[in-house]
Amino acid sequence: MTAPFTGVAVALVSLFDAGGRLLASATAEHAGALAGRGMRAIVIAGTTGEAAHLDASDRRELLAAVRLAVPDSLPVIVGTGDAVAERSLEHTRDAVEGGAAGVLLYPPGDEASEPFFARVRDVAGRLPVIAYHFPKYFPAVTVQQLGALDVDGLKDSEGDAERLRQETASWDQPVYTGFAPLLPVAAGHGATGAILALANLVPELCSRAFAGDADAARDVLAEHEAIGAGGVAAIKRRLARRSGSPHYVRGSSPKRVSA
Numbered sequence: 001m002t003a004p005f006t007g008v009a010v011a012l013v014s015l016f017d018a019g020g021r022l023l024a025s026a027t028a029e030h031a032g033a034l035a036g037r038g039m040r041a042i043v044i045a046g047t048t049g050e051a052a053h054l055d056a057s058d059r060r061e062l063l064a065a066v067r068l069a070v071p072d073s074l075p076v077i078v079g080t081g082d083a084v085a086e087r088s089l090e091h092t093r094d095a096v097e098g099g100a101a102g103v104l105l106y107p108p109g110d111e112a113s114e115p116f117f118a119r120v121r122d123v124a125g126r127l128p129v130i131a132y133h134f135p136k137y138f139p140a141v142t143v144q145q146l147g148a149l150d151v152d153g154l155k156d157s158e159g160d161a162e163r164l165r166q167e168t169a170s171w172d173q174p175v176y177t178g179f180a181p182l183l184p185v186a187a188g189h190g191a192t193g194a195i196l197a198l199a200n201l202v203p204e205l206c207s208r209a210f211a212g213d214a215d216a217a218r219d220v221l222a223e224h225e226a227i228g229a230g231g232v233a234a235i236k237r238r239l240a241r242r243s244g245s246p247h248y249v250r251g252s253s254p255k256r257v258s259a
Helices: 024-034 057-069 085-097 115-124 143-148 159-170 181-185 205-210 212-245
Strands: 005-010 042-044 076-079 102-105 129-133 152-157 175-176 193-196
Touching: 005 205, 024 042, 024 057, 024 212, 042 057, 057 076, 057 085, 085 115, 115 129, 115 143, 115 175, 143 159, 152 159, 159 175, 159 181, 175 181, 181 193, 181 205, 181 212, 193 205, 205 212
Parallel strands: 005 042, 005 193, 042 076, 076 102, 102 129, 129 152, 152 175, 175 193
Antiparallel strands: none
């Protein structure tokens, strides 16, 4: 299977009103704007999209709205991970039925990775399946496991440059970094692209940094450091100042910026 996409994708925020109601249309409008600013894919309902606070109905509504807002040629990938394997499979089934271009998910806490991803493949069929490695919050996907998993790519948000090099050297499937400070070395290490929360704010800079622009890489690092430990809430505040979008978060989200 060919890579789901190459280059930089955005790990899309999910916008809510002050009462916590999902604003699918506003989120989709933001996605459409980012599509026009060079993003190579849109990833919804991931860590940055506050997936832990989205129910199945929210995810279906988001997918439908975002697909309408972006060109048909732009992949819309859905985060379908969950701590419980059966719920993750249900989210994956919904993504397939909703016309997603791929799914992104971490191993659950209640099933071993290899049989779990085999079951995901049964549900996803020919749809690209991207495993998600973010061990600060979810079960790890080790480099040694990669060859045994029935997946079509990996997003690695750990932020370890040597691990990224090992992944691309030992495995022939696409690897995407989820950690913006690694953009300057990601392509040189063989990464296929990146899936970034920071692309909600500075998509052009992220794309230029991945392409090797040293000035852009410095600017991306400054943007990353400005967000600091604020995570999704900080991204939304900065986005609100720049575009007037709602800054509300639905619940407590992981602090580190990823997707």
